[in-house]
Amino acid sequence: MPLTVTRFAPENMPTAELAKALTDPRPASYKFEYFDLSSVGSVPRDILALGGADWENLPINWPAEIKAPFGVFPVLHITTASGVELKLAESFVIEHYLAKKFGLFGDNEWEEQLIKMFHSSSVYLRERLAMRVTWNFKDKMDESFETFMTKALPVWIETHSKHLKDNGSNGHYVGDKLSLADLQTANDIDHFACLYKGDKIIEAIKNCPEIWRVKEEVDKEPRLQAWRQSKGYKKHVALSQTMYANTGIKIAGSTQIL
Incomplete structure (x- = not known):
């Protein structure tokens, strides 16, 4: 092209x-x-x-x-x-x-660096799942998923839960207001819901009240609620659910077919 x-x-x-x-x-x-x-x-x-x-x-x-x-x-x-x-x-x-x-980096340089670290950690979790499970070979997906569920996800949950507790378990990573880190975690959870065996990932995260409260705080934002009711947002979700419903790489002879 x-x-x-x-x-x-x-x-x-x-x-x-x-x-x-x-x-x-x-x-x-x-x-x-x-x-x-x-x-x-x-x-x-x-x-x-x-x-x-x-x-x-x-x-x-x-x-x-x-x-x-x-x-x-x-x-x-x-x-x-x-x-x-x-x-x-x-x-x-x-x-x-x-x-x-738009003011999602906290109130000072230290808060900005904290938010960037939490944001990066959650992005990496999403990308690790994508590369090791979502777009793996179909006959390897179950094995890779179990590795994700027993190694990568528990570490993310444990570390993020600890830091959220340190911030008072108030549904925010830093201070008492919404940040980029909060948005990333909430969007990771929404993304996981569209994926192969995503219900198991959501169940594990729901068992951590500190992390789940982050999503609840994000979802309460009026402007985000309005955006989520829009045709554009609903279209993105519907197409994501359709695309991620059948991922993985099939092998046909010597040709790899997505």
Whole structure:
């Protein structure tokens, strides 16, 4: 399929001007380019909805054409208040930028680093499950799933539970307000519900009240509740459930078929 490597910013615009445009306190508008799925698209969409941003989903013309800085998605398109058009690629960068923009990094430098660590830990849990179970060979999925359930998931639950208790078991990782870390954990749980044997993962997490309360606190946010009632959100969930209902790699002769 044709690949067009797109620029991050207008050609020949000095970095000082780009930085000024990107940090302009006036509201920007956004287009979030990703598939009609949850996965790595869920947290950025939640942040934009939670922040009351002027944003829209940008559909991907897949597989006819790819236009992106690295040939992969998601990509966040930003039109600043001064009219400068910028692109951010890579999900971590997009999530960190939006979290900072909409006040989801705590109140000081230490809180920001804590939130980034909790966020990274939960992202890694999701990606470990994806690589070792969801997209493993079909005849290896059960074995890999049991390894995930007996090794990776218990460690995540134990460590996150301890840190949440240290913060008062109030449904937040840091302080007493919503952060990027909270959103990531809540979205991990929603994502797991769509996966192979996801009910067993949800059952294990539900047995940890400190972690489950994080999801409950996120789900209470009025702007997120409104977003979850939208056609766009329901479409992402429905397509995620359909796609993840039959994952794994089959072997047909010498050809691997997804």
